[in-house]
Amino acid sequence: MKVFRPVLHIVMFTFLTIISQVGGLEYVLIVYLSRLTRSRFKTRSQHIAFLTPVAMVVHAACVWVVIPHLAQALGREPLPISSQNIEAHAFHTVLLYRNYVNSGIESELNQITNAIQSECNNPNIKLVYLDACFPFFDGFPLLPHLSHNDGRKVDLAFLYSNDQGYIRGGVKNWLGYGVYENPLPGESNQPDKCAEAGFWQYSALSLVAFDHHPEYFTTASLNKSLVAQCTGNSRVQRIFLEPHLRERWNLSHPKIRYHGCHAVRHDDHIHLEFN
The missing domain is CATH 3.30.1380.10 (Muramoyl-pentapeptide Carboxypeptidase; domain 2)
Structure with missing residues (x-):
């Protein structure tokens, strides 16, 4: 399984980048947070239960705050929902x-x-x-x-x-x-x-x-x-x-x-x- 893990990360990064441009970078951040916090949890399920809302918060922050501000600084803006x-x-x-x-x-x-x-x-x-x-x-x-x-x-x-x-x-x-x-x-x-x-x-x-x-x-x-x-x-x-x-x-x-x-x-x- 460890052999395929880097391949899985590459596939996920590529896929998320293709469909959303910056989704791959969000994925890298979540993987980094996962490695930082893994030792704090006794079981894999507990770790996943922690990471899921964290990933949702990260994505929401990017969608509503981070990416709009960066894009506006570079000349683009989001159309409203x-x-x-x-x-x-x-x-x-x-x-x-x-x-x-x-x-x-x-x-x-x-x-x-x-x-x-x-x-x-x-x-x-x-x-x-x-x-x-x-x-x-x-x-x-x-x-x-x-x-x-x-x-x-x-x-x-x-x-x-x-x-x-x-x-x-x-x-x-x-x-x-x-x-x-x-x-x-x-x-x-x-x-x-x-x-x-x-x-x-x-x-x-x-x-x-x-x-x-x-x-x-x-x-x-x-x-x-x-x-x-x-x-x-x-x-x-x-x-x-x-x-x-x-x-x-x-x-x-x-x-x-x-x-x-x-x-x-x-x-x-x-x-x-x-x-």
Whole structure:
């Protein structure tokens, strides 16, 4: 068992670093604390019972205090879990440090939300973000995304409604991705073209994502307003959206681009890039 322990530590460090950037460093700290305190406990179970809440406190301190302050000193800030205008689609986005953006982008998202609320005459409209970036270093990948590596990228959920009207903070599933607004007859069908060209990953998220709210649907007016207000924001540089949704929502701004078959579909979310 002692032979495999270093390998296990390396695997855990690598895994936590990949999924959260700084989780590997937290793991190193917990391992260090474990070795410091091991002799104080008679049994392994007692030691684990002590370390578990310690690890939770360390992680909470990093999530809420340490990492935000360090990131802000280096020019990035965390998007809020929930505010009047913005919220994370899931708590794990925050726990894994996937909610960081360059300074000032939160303010731009608030401006976009306020503009949508005014245009749609609905003060309850709220933006839900799915993923942003990690807190430190340009070039560190936020997997599985190809470009969320510089503090300038944010994925937004569509604005959903049901038969009673707009659903504040509504998302289709816990993942936030993979429930597509499929092309209708007569619309451009890029998913089929990419599949025929052999890009198997293009629609792959549908294999693991399930529609927990089939009663939710997108309305053209709300989501057209969302995209239009994003294009009108001076700091928004580029928007990725599937061609058939651009056609359906009658959008033609040059900031709205197609991302190519090498990525994944963008008819389950809106990808924003800021300058």
